[in-house]
Amino acid sequence: MGPRLFQRPGPAANLVLRGVRVLDPAAGIDEVRDLVISDGVVGGDARGLEEVDAAGKVAIPGLVDPHVHLRTPGREWTEDIASGSRAAAAGGFSAILAMPNTTPVVDNAAVLGALIDLASRDAVMPVGFYAAITVGQKGQVLTEQAELAAMGAVGFSDDGRPVASAAVMRRALQYQRLADRPLVLHEEDPTLVAGGCAHEGAMASRLGLGGMPSIAESVAVARDAALAEYEDASIHICHVSAAETVEEIRRAKGRGVRITAEVTPHHLALTDGALEELDPRRHKMNPPLREESDRQALIAGLVDGTLDCVATDHAPHDADEKDMPFEEAPFGVIGLETAFAACYTHLVNPGHMDLATLVRRMSTAPATALGLTAPTLADGAQADVALLDLEAVTTVVETGFQSKSRNSAFLGEALAGRVLLTIAGGQVAWRAA
Amino acid sequence: MRRRSLIAIGDLDRAEVARILRVANRFAEVMQRDIKKVPTLRGRTIVNLFFEASTRTSTSFELAGKRLSADVVNVKASGSSMEKGESLKDTVLTLASYAPDVLVIRHSAAGACAIASRHTDAAVVNAGDGKHEHPTQTLLDLYTVEREMGPLDGLQVAFVGDVAHSRVARSGIQGFAMMGAKVRLVGPPTLLPRDAEEALGVTTSTDVRDIADADVVYVLRMQHERMGEGGLVPSLREYAATYGISHERLRPGQRVMHAGPINRGVEISGALADDPATLIVRQAANGMVVRMAVLYDLLAAPQSAAEAAAELGAVAV
Numbered sequence: 001m002g003p004r005l006f007q008r009p010g011p012a013a014n015l016v017l018r019g020v021r022v023l024d025p026a027a028g029i030d031e032v033r034d035l036v037i038s039d040g041v042v043g044g045d046a047r048g049l050e051e052v053d054a055a056g057k058v059a060i061p062g063l064v065d066p067h068v069h070l071r072t073p074g075r076e077w078t079e080d081i082a083s084g085s086r087a088a089a090a091g092g093f094s095a096i097l098a099m100p101n102t103t104p105v106v107d108n109a110a111v112l113g114a115l116i117d118l119a120s121r122d123a124v125m126p127v128g129f130y131a132a133i134t135v136g137q138k139g140q141v142l143t144e145q146a147e148l149a150a151m152g153a154v155g156f157s158d159d160g161r162p163v164a165s166a167a168v169m170r171r172a173l174q175y176q177r178l179a180d181r182p183l184v185l186h187e188e189d190p191t192l193v194a195g196g197c198a199h200e201g202a203m204a205s206r207l208g209l210g211g212m213p214s215i216a217e218s219v220a221v222a223r224d225a226a227l228a229e230y231e232d233a234s235i236h237i238c239h240v241s242a243a244e245t246v247e248e249i250r251r252a253k254g255r256g257v258r259i260t261a262e263v264t265p266h267h268l269a270l271t272d273g274a275l276e277e278l279d280p281r282r283h284k285m286n287p288p289l290r291e292e293s294d295r296q297a298l299i300a301g302l303v304d305g306t307l308d309c310v311a312t313d314h315a316p317h318d319a320d321e322k323d324m325p326f327e328e329a330p331f332g333v334i335g336l337e338t339a340f341a342a343c344y345t346h347l348v349n350p351g352h353m354d355l356a357t358l359v360r361r362m363s364t365a366p367a368t369a370l371g372l373t374a375p376t377l378a379d380g381a382q383a384d385v386a387l388l389d390l391e392a393v394t395t396v397v398e399t400g401f402q403s404k405s406r407n408s409a410f411l412g413e414a415l416a417g418r419v420l421l422t423i424a425g426g427q428v429a430w431r432a433a
Numbered sequence: 434m435r436r437r438s439l440i441a442i443g444d445l446d447r448a449e450v451a452r453i454l455r456v457a458n459r460f461a462e463v464m465q466r467d468i469k470k471v472p473t474l475r476g477r478t479i480v481n482l483f484f485e486a487s488t489r490t491s492t493s494f495e496l497a498g499k500r501l502s503a504d505v506v507n508v509k510a511s512g513s514s515m516e517k518g519e520s521l522k523d524t525v526l527t528l529a530s531y532a533p534d535v536l537v538i539r540h541s542a543a544g545a546c547a548i549a550s551r552h553t554d555a556a557v558v559n560a561g562d563g564k565h566e567h568p569t570q571t572l573l574d575l576y577t578v579e580r581e582m583g584p585l586d587g588l589q590v591a592f593v594g595d596v597a598h599s600r601v602a603r604s605g606i607q608g609f610a611m612m613g614a615k616v617r618l619v620g621p622p623t624l625l626p627r628d629a630e631e632a633l634g635v636t637t638s639t640d641v642r643d644i645a646d647a648d649v650v651y652v653l654r655m656q657h658e659r660m661g662e663g664g665l666v667p668s669l670r671e672y673a674a675t676y677g678i679s680h681e682r683l684r685p686g687q688r689v690m691h692a693g694p695i696n697r698g699v700e701i702s703g704a705l706a707d708d709p710a711t712l713i714v715r716q717a718a719n720g721m722v723v724r725m726a727v728l729y730d731l732l733a734a735p736q737s738a739a740e741a742a743a744e745l746g747a748v749a750v
Contacts, residue, residue, distance in 0.1 A: 205626030206633060208543050208564035208603050213627075278544035278565075323522050323551075326544025327563055 003181065003371055004152030005095055005126035006119035007085075010427045012040030013383050017421075020054035020387065024061050024377040025356040026364040035059050035377065035385070040426025043379030052421070054387060060359045061375035062094020062384030062424055063340060064366040066184070066262060067159070067238060067311035069332070070127070072118065073111070074103025078405050079316040081115075084336070085123040087314070087403040089429035091336040092386030092419040094375050095367065096314075097128045100137075101160035107132040107143045112151055125424035128154040128372070130184060133172050139164050142172055145179035154370060157184035159238055162220055164190055169224060173233035182260075182370055184236045185224055187245070188287070192216035197327050199241075199288040203272040209327065212288050214242035221245050225252035225259055234258035236369055239313050241267045241287035243297035250306045260369035262311035263298050265339050266409040269346035271295050274409075280329030281322040281407045285315065299352050302361055309366035310358075312339045316405030333409045337401055341415035344390065349416060355390075385423040392418035436534065436556035437731055440546045442568040442604040447611050452734075454576050457719070457726035464500075464722060473733055474503035478533040482524070483560070484510045484540040489693060490560045490569070493720035494537050501725055503534075521545060522552055529553035534732055538562070556731040567600040570692055571608035573723040577716050578649055582688060586613030591644040594653035594676060594700050595624045595665075601692045602653055606633045619643050620653075620676060623665045641676050644687075649712075651690045652678050655700040673699050680705055688712050 017035040024030075035054075038044035070084040079087075088096045098115075100106030106115065112131055119127045131148040135141040137158040145156055156172070156179065163169045163185070172183055193212040198204040200211025221237055225248065228235045240246060240263050252259045272289045274282070283289060301307040315332025322329050335342075340362065347353050353361075367374035375384035394400075396410045422430035438444065445453070463471055479498040483491050491507065498505035508528065510516065515524055521540070525548075528536065535556045538546050543563035550557040561567040579585055590609045596602045596618050606616050616635045618625055629637050644650050655672060659665040666672045678689065679702035689701070689711040697703040705711065 200627050202628040202632035205597075205629055206603070208566065208600055210564075211627055278547040280544065320520070320522075323520075323548060325521065325540060325542035325548050325562070327542040329544075 003128055003154035005128045005372070005425070006116050007123045007126045007425045007427070008121055012426050013037045013423045013428045014039065015050040015052055016046040017052050017054040017059055017387060021058045022377055023058055023356065023359060025360050026374060027376050027378045029377055030356070037383045037385065037423060040383050042377055042381045042383050056391070057420065058388045058390060059377065060386050060388060061363040061377055062386050062422065063092045063362045064372065064375065065093050065096040065312050065314070065336065065339070066236070066309065066366045066370045068096045068098055068314040068336065069101070069316065070098045071316055072102060072115070078318045079403060080122070081118050081127065082122040082124070083402060083404045084314070085125050085127055087334070087336040087401065089125045089422045089424060090402045090419060091338070092340050092388065092422050093125065093336060094384035094386070094422065094424035094429070095126045095128065095372060096336070097130060097154050097370060099157055099159040100130050100132045105132050105137050106130070107135050107137070109144070109147055109151060112148055112153060116152065125422070125429040130155050130157045130159070132156065133158045133163055133183060134168060137161055139168055142168070142175055145175055145181070149179045149181050153181060154372070155182040155184050155236070157186065157238070159184065159186045162186050162188045162190060166223060166227065170227050170231065173227055173231040173235070176233045182234055182236045184238060186238050187217050187220035187224065189216045189220050192219070197284060197288070198275055199272045199290040201272060201291055203275050207275060207278065209275070212286070214244050214290060214294065217242045217287060218244035218248050221248045225249070225257050228259060229255070229257045232258070237261040239264050239267065239287055239311065240298065240301070240307055241290055241294065243294045246297045246301040246306055250301070253306065260308045261306070262309050262366065263302055263307045264311060264313050265335055265342040266333060268295065268298055268302065269342050270409055278326045280324065280326045282333065282409050282411055284326060284329050284331055285313070285333050285409070286331035299347065303353050303357065308361070308369045310339065310343060310362045311366065312336050316403055317407045318405055322407050333407050334401070334403050334405050335408070337403065338396055338408060338410045338415060340388070340419060341394065341417040342410055344417035345415045383423045383426045386419055387421035389418045389420050390416065392416070394418055435554045438546070438550050438557040439568055439727060439731065440550065440557060440559045441566045442571050442608045442611070444568070450572065450575065450608070450612060453572055453723070453726045453730050454579060456729055457576050457723045460722040460725045470500050470502060472502045473729060474498070474501040477503040477535070477732055478531070479503045479505045479535045479537065479728065480528050480533045481505065481507045481537045482528065482539070483508070484515060484545070485561070487539055487560070489717055489720055490539060494560060494724050496721050497724035497728055500721070501728060503728070521548060525549045525552045529555060535728060558727060558731070561600055564598050564600050564603070566604045568604050568608070569724055569727055570601050571604040572727065573716060573720045574605055574690060574692070575608055575612060576723050577690070577712050577719050580719070581712060581715065582648065585609065588614040588649065589617070589647045590614045590649045590651060591617045591619050591647035592651045592653060593619045593641070593644060593678060595655050595659060596620050596629070596653065597624045597626045598656065598659065599653045602651070605651065606635055610634055617643065617647065621666050621672070624659070641682060644682070645684065647687060649688050649690060650678060650683065652701050654692070654694065655696055669699055676700070677702060678705060680708070690716060693717065
């Protein structure tokens with residue numbers, strides 16, 4: 001059985017988007033017409049369906065986020081399945097994949113089973129779950145990946161920490177032949193980042209913040225690319241942040257390594273120049289915001305496909321956790337509800353890429369990279385649709401989130417591109433007020 | 434009313450630094466008198482909040498407040514609710530409820546003062562936050578050099594040693610540069626900050642002989658945890674041999690500074706530390722009047738230059 005997504009049962013979507021620009025680059029569709037959704041499926045007879053005036057708006061395949069933290073079990077006051085999936089729906093996502101670094105860690109069938117039950121009850125849109133690569137994410141003993149995969153785990157990840165031992169990493173890559181799921185890797189040489197909390201560069205030097213050097217990421221990627229090549233296994237690299245890493249991945253792809261990679265909207269949009277305010281709520285995350293040259297390399301990598309897709313690394317923290325000195329506050333920012341607008345504002349509007357490429361990088365490519373069925377607007381497909389108003393500009397404010405947390409890197413920023421309606425897994429998951 | 438804070442040396446411009454140094458000079462004159470107390474800040478409240486050990490900074494801030502007739506309260510981490518795990522935010526909120534005019538804060542984490550200033554209308558004065566900044570140390574360093582050596586403009590200053598982990602250096606580099614001095618960093622390659630030239634507008638060297646051009650040699654404290662197993666330099670012995678400052682490494686006329694506490698025989702030789710020709714004891718002595726000037730500047734200083742001149746006369750009377 002393949003990877004599975006879970007969603008609460010609900011009525012199938014029945015509506016027609018009148019006069020909408022239907023844009024599905026992977027299916028070769030870009031035309032202004034009516035888009036019919038009947039019984040939760042694209043296409044069919046428009047008669048009798050609810051009509052939505054969508055003139056001037058754009059319908060795209062639902063976005064796919066291969067990297068979110070739903071903080072369940074263990075930290076439900078910062079996010080849970082219901083609030084996290086609502087945030088995803090509000091962001092135009094029709095599939096999200098949740099990381100297993102919870103308390104307890106998702107490293108056995110019991111915890112995964114409980115999450116599947118929760119999502120089947122509470123998730124307003126389809127949610128998939130990773131399980132850990134190693135028991136307790138301690139980097140020592142492999143989890144029971146055959147069983148976890150059979151239950152529907154979408155992949156394996158120790159996200160939040162690297163698999164420090166090359167030998168353990170190699171065993172996980174060998175075992176992939178049995179589990180048949182992607183290994184999703186948080187790449188960081190722990191000895192090179194010890195004590196750091198900001199990108200090692202001029203800004204950290206000026207502010208006296210411990211540095212997290214770019215090479216901590218790129219040397220870890222180089223190691224795992226070599227291991228994956230040797231074992232003919234496939235790996236997916238989480239939240240690439242450094243120019244050196246982009247180059248490492250480009251070289252690996254060039255020699256045929258089965259490697260895919262993601263990049264976050266905040267690394268595409270922001271640099272460590274923002275750290276001057278010493279505001280950990282907005283600007284402390286791991287990997288850290290790096291320099292403009294890194295940001296440009298990430299954009300170029302996403303344009304040319306070296307970086308396959310966008311992922312938010314949505315990482316909720318409550319206000320108190322983040323109301324600490326920069327050095328002491330936890331890492332992470334939320335991202336689901338601002339992801340499309342941040343990318344549209346910082347990538348499409350300045351001309352780095354066209355809208356069609358962005359849609360591929362946020363929908364088709366992440367699904368393909370993680371082995372999911374890619375959303376499409378072709379007739380007969382399950383309805384996974386986001387309806388966008390590209391003209392709308394919204395200022396990101398604390399009160400505007402469906403997420404339980406407000407630690408957004410984009411607070412206060414005016415972003416273009418608003419999600420009006422999300423259909424996910426054939427159900428209406430979000431309608432903007 | 435929300436007061437101005439002093440969290441980084443860059444919160445001040447050159448004119449403001451010069452103004453504070455002038456005021457410090459007037460307070461230094463006051464300190465020559467029999468009665469060393471002035472009524473300037475009578476009725477004001479200053480809370481010194483020290484989460485980290487300190488001798489010079491806490492003592493001089495306390496005395497500075499008292500000599501200005503302010504009510505001064507000292508809160509130390511040991512013996513307070515901070516020991517029970519109270520967060521920085523809650524500690525600040527509690528103290529802010531007593532409506533102090535100034536919160537002087539020392540903390541082990543960079544960014545502590547930035548967070549604290551969000552939860553109080555009092556002026557926050559950074560008395561050292563992690564490896565970030567220590568702006569009042571820089572003001573007293575500038576005051577000391579100007580008083581002993583004349584104008585800062587065009588002076589050559591070398592910071593020697595563990596620049597990467599030093600808040601004294603981080604504020605000092607920016608402060609001296611702001612006043613027109615030329616700054617060079619000299620230290621082991623493992624203890625110089627990444628991209629220091631770009632970050633701080635300095636030149637760097639790993640050769641201790643490159644202090645030769647400096648008018649001021651500012652020796653930085655070498656912490657024991659950086660050596661040996663800390664991994665940044667192999668041993669105390671090799672550090673002292675390579676970068677330790679002694680009379681033999683200085684030429685006549687060079688003045689030596691150190692913010693203390695010193696490690697004799699490590700970053701500075703015992704004989705040099707005891708040499709009255711260094712500025713080290715003067716730095717400590719000047720701490721109080723400079724901190725008086727900082728408190729005066731935040732709480733009592735008139736806005737215009739003309740007012741300032743008039744007021745200064747009044748202060749000294």
